[in-house]
Amino acid sequence: MASIIEESAAFIMDSGPFIDVIPIILNYLDLKSLIHLAETCYFWKERIYTDVQLWPKVIELPYVGCMDNYVGEHNVLEDVIEAKLWSMVQPSDDPQALDKVLEKMASSKQSIKRFALVKKVLFKNFIHTDESLRLTALLFPSIEEISFEGNLLSIVGVRNIAISCGKLRYIEFYQCGNLDIESACHLFNTEEHKQNLERIFIYNRFRSKYAITFPTEDDLPFMEFCQRCGLYYNQLKNEKEKLCLYHPGIYSGYGHSCSSYDCCGSSTPRYPSTLGCQYIYHEKCSNKSLSTQRHFYELHDGHPEYMFQKYTDVKFPFRFTERRRLDKCYEKWNTKEHQQEE
Ligand SMILES: [Zn+2]
């Protein structure tokens, strides 16, 4: 009986003058009001959840409390959170925390549909697993950036992203000990990724137990290694856009307090991760073995939130920063798992 009433109500509301008025009303509502309205009846739920244009293009996941106060010896946790330096805040005690958040978002067909146009998801201090990557691929097929970080994910999760998220512009592999980087990069060798990819950042330095191999021409023929900034860049885009961030000047000092670049005076956040101050075209690398050594000492030891923005655009709040150390989390997660087993 209830469904008949709802259906007839839907018929009346979606006809005549209402058809023109509804989009105008909906455009005035903020996210919270939209959700409240969607909860009132079947008609509004259907109307709002299927209209992907109504939903925000940037999704911010909730912040879950950190495990301890290790955010670099010079920094205060509250300041780090305020500055949104999520890569410095350790993930939740529960390694599956992100799976659970995304599972809720993917709880119904309607719920999944509404994120179809989301361009950016702020995962904050969550860490990806294969399951969270599967759900990310399902919920957010239009995202433009993804960071693969740590040892909880494998090639299975990366494959889900590579297949579903064809609009990716930025990819990061940060200390992915379980990944064969060559095979992972090979997954992005498709026509769609060729059109959209701008940069791939690969980093595995910190106490690396794993020998890292970088992608070759066979893996990603349209990407090249830049000898200036150490990123993999899309050759097709390089002729059109200046995307290489660097310092034209000379660095003097050894990383202590009076060291800086003479072009802009940048000494923040710290050597070697100081932000570049100018964009230029990427420069194709002539000798890869030399440059892979070199690029670790250039721009990229910092935070994805900041490190690809110009020095002048970012008022970096910290002088010394270190990205989080997941090895500490692994220890904690493993002990917890053992305790649960006992
Ligand atoms: Zn500079």
Ligand SMILES: [Zn+2]
């Ligand atoms: Zn470059």
